[in-house]
Amino acid sequence: MTISVIDSASATASILDAAPEARADLVRKMWAPMAGMYHFIPGGIDMATVHRQNFGFDWEDSSATLRDGLAALVAADAWTRIANALDMGAAAVESADPAVRVPDLKVLLVLGDHTNGHFLDEIQGLSGFGGIGGYITLTVWPTARVLDRLEAIAVHELHHNVRYAAGGVVWDPAIVTVGEHVVSEGLADTFATELFGDAGYTHFVAEATRADNDVLAKVATGLDVTGMQNFAAWVLGDSTARLFGGAPVGLPTGAGYAAGTRLVDAYLHATGTSAAQSVRTPSSDILREALPRLGLTPPGRA
Known part of the structure; x- marks a missing residue:
């Protein structure tokens, strides 16, 4: 089993530093490793659209708020913590049920859209998806509560991934x-x-x-x-x-x-x-x- 947590910190910084007309393509590049999630869609899907549908940050936003949000995730060592939590979760599942093998995973942590009221207020800065085998996406806004829960958020999605990829439950x-x-x-x-x-x-x-x-x-x-x-x-x-x-x-x-x-x-x-x-x-x-x-x-x- 290999867990690959994509370096979306560097990718996001590059998007925010880029000229406005170049940002959408850089968003697509950041999401490109996750394209296999949509193998069932004929002709594929625009990954910039996927970014927006997942409450991803507005790449046209030029305010300092996005940079502050990214800095908060970096300061919290979010990518390392998520990788370590997924390793722990995988070990726990395989120990509890030796017949299960956690699939190789690609994991994308995305800075969320702080201007979206539903995302920020109703679901409190969290949108995760782990229901397609081999892929986990986590879109977050780094509130204190989200940062405190990063590990738990990650293993929640891991359980979904194992259930529908290696657990034999068909969705x-x-x-x-x-x-x-x-x-x-x-x-x-x-x-x-x-x-x-x-x-x-x-x-x-x-x-x-x-x-x-x-x-x-x-x-x-x-x-x-x-x-x-x-x-x-x-x-x-x-x-x-x-x-x-x-x-x-x-x-x-x-x-x-x-x-x-x-x-x-x-x-x-x-x-x-x-x-x-x-x-x-x-x-x-x-x-x-x-x-x-x-x-x-x-x-x-x-």
């Missing part, structure tokens, strides 16, 4: 359910807590949301929902659903994460296992065990 867009997405977020957060304590919990999920039985019950009614265009509301909440043109369902930000951690916790307590050991466990098994323990009806039962 089929045609049939995948909200239940799978919710369980995967719960497993990833819980895995991060196994390594880094309470810092493992995704920070844009309010404590009140985590403890809200009504939120849990509402998410449980949507576990059988399919169609990935519908997932944002059930997992990330109504605000994100509206941003991407989806229909709200009456849930706060991070509701699916909150429900997922409670479902996973119930399953792990019942089975005496860990999130590291459960990276390959089908969501149906977890829900079948967890829902009744939480006083909820399993999917498919009247």
Whole structure:
């Protein structure tokens, strides 16, 4: 296994130093190692568009704020910390389940767009993606909370990557359910807590949301929902659903994460296992065990 954390610090500095007309191509160059994530798109995709879709910084912004943000990540030794955390996480998964081998990884840390209100305020400077085998992207704005959680953020995405690359769990867009997405977020957060304590919990999920039985019950009614265009509301909440043109369902930000951690916790307590050991466990098994323990009806039962 090889984990390659791309030197996006130097790449970002070069973008900010470049003439305005040259910056978009430099953004594409920074993202080029991640192009394999989009192998399924005929003709590929413009990686500058991917940058914007992932809440990446506005390369047309000439304010000092971006340079300050980059300097904060450099001062925090973010790239080294992420690499070390991924090494630790990989070792933990492979030790817990010897049948699993973590894939080679390319990892891109991106400075986020501090002018985007949803990114900065609603999801509090964090957008990560690790669901395609061999690739992890982390877009962050270096608030104190984000900097404190860098390791946990990284291993959260690692758990997703292993689950869908080496864990044998198939994410089929045609049939995948909200239940799978919710369980995967719960497993990833819980895995991060196994390594880094309470810092493992995704920070844009309010404590009140985590403890809200009504939120849990509402998410449980949507576990059988399919169609990935519908997932944002059930997992990330109504605000994100509206941003991407989806229909709200009456849930706060991070509701699916909150429900997922409670479902996973119930399953792990019942089975005496860990999130590291459960990276390959089908969501149906977890829900079948967890829902009744939480006083909820399993999917498919009247």
